[in-house]
Amino acid sequence: MAIGIKISLNEKLFLRDPQETALGQKIIKHSILLLDEIGFEAFNFKKLAKRMESTEASVYRYFENKHLLLIYLVSWYWEWVSYLIDYNTMNIEDPKRRLKIIIETFVYASKENPAIEYVNESVLHRLIIAEGSKAYHTKAVDKENTEGFFINYLKLSQKVSDEILEIKPDFPYPHALASNLFEMANNHIYFAQHLPKLTDVTVSDENYDEVEQMIEYFAFSLLECRRDK
Amino acid sequence: MAIGIKISLNEKLFLRDPQETALGQKIIKHSILLLDEIGFEAFNFKKLAKRMESTEASVYRYFENKHLLLIYLVSWYWEWVSYLIDYNTMNIEDPKRRLKIIIETFVYASKENPAIEYVNESVLHRLIIAEGSKAYHTKAVDKENTEGFFINYLKLSQKVSDEILEIKPDFPYPHALASNLFEMANNHIYFAQHLPKLTDVTVSDENYDEVEQMIEYFAFSLLECRRDK
DNA sequence: AATCTTTGATAGTATTGCTATTATAAGAAA
């Protein structure tokens, strides 16, 4: 049961707020499960409606189309990771320790936190890994960015960037490193599972420790590095 | 006119080899232009046929569907980048210099090399930046990987990985760094253009120098780093 | 009791993603 967590998202992403009604919550729940199962391309509102025992027209009353639903879920995820970072780094003073926790959070987005009953965070994480980047790789990206559709990702990136500067105030690429850590975490879990020659780590089951170690290695090499010459 | 360059691609990607016929070459040429113009989601074979003044049925004789056409174009790009790397690093002994050239090639995939008349490499590069990762983010990735659909990416990654080990033989993550350099190059050009808060570099027109500098900074920090503690 | 809102049920339309058929043109083989 979610106590005190309200995921706040851009209202332009939906026609009716799905968090507010039972049907809306069912849409969120089953769209995550079905998208994870069959992938974004094969997914449509008719199949979703059938799966959740409702009708296509009802789903269309909440979301304009599946692309906006995906952005909604991805935003939900970004906001959720933000929340987890705040929660997990609370009262931790050492900025390096804080960054390690951030990396752990990127890699294990959900570990032991069943916060909101209609979202299965670990399935959502798998979905983001596989489909997340499709949310902003479209022709409408500029228009949608203007309308704030990606604000949760930008805020997450900014938060991590701030932490990076705590560790090394003169680091020249804090935003790039922040987004790269996030993308790398997702990419290399995916690569390890599907295109293992593109990475050097292996994952088994839900154990992503090697990914976590690698991202730490990359991050701290960049931040604690004195260059030879 | 292409002299001595033959881009060799997995034959399972197409029904009839498009490089072999005039119509096939028209398909390659116009699919790159149209995909760049309207994006992968809005693209279909009917629009392509209209644009190139042929018919839908004719296009279907070359490619099963637009997904396989995308993999074909992406593979073409990966192979082209491989070729450019070989060409540009020929006779360069210093491995660090070689890696710099690789990074430059990733960022400026086409600069002054109009090699094959029916492929506009700079438009293709823009297309890969925007749509490339959709080639392997699908439910069929495992099956398609088994059939060798991504072999050109794996080979490219292996090539760069070998160069990384020339510089630092005990670097623990050469494949991951290789794929990350490639993905970073594409991502941060895209971010600079569309989601600038996710990066720290700016690009103007066709000038990606800041991206190149940043990727170099990341790569050589990792490879020439002695950690403080 | 009246009415307002949400959902379900059903229908319908334009577009998409193909497949099939036939005709024609162009080139190679006889």
Add this chain to the structure above:
DNA sequence: TTTCTTATAATAGCAATACTATCAAAGATT
């Protein structure tokens, strides 16, 4: 030259997709 082969064009058609519209039933609110 004739014939054979093959590629392409032209057209049709079909099942699925991506919606939109309408209306009725069921709660919930006043």
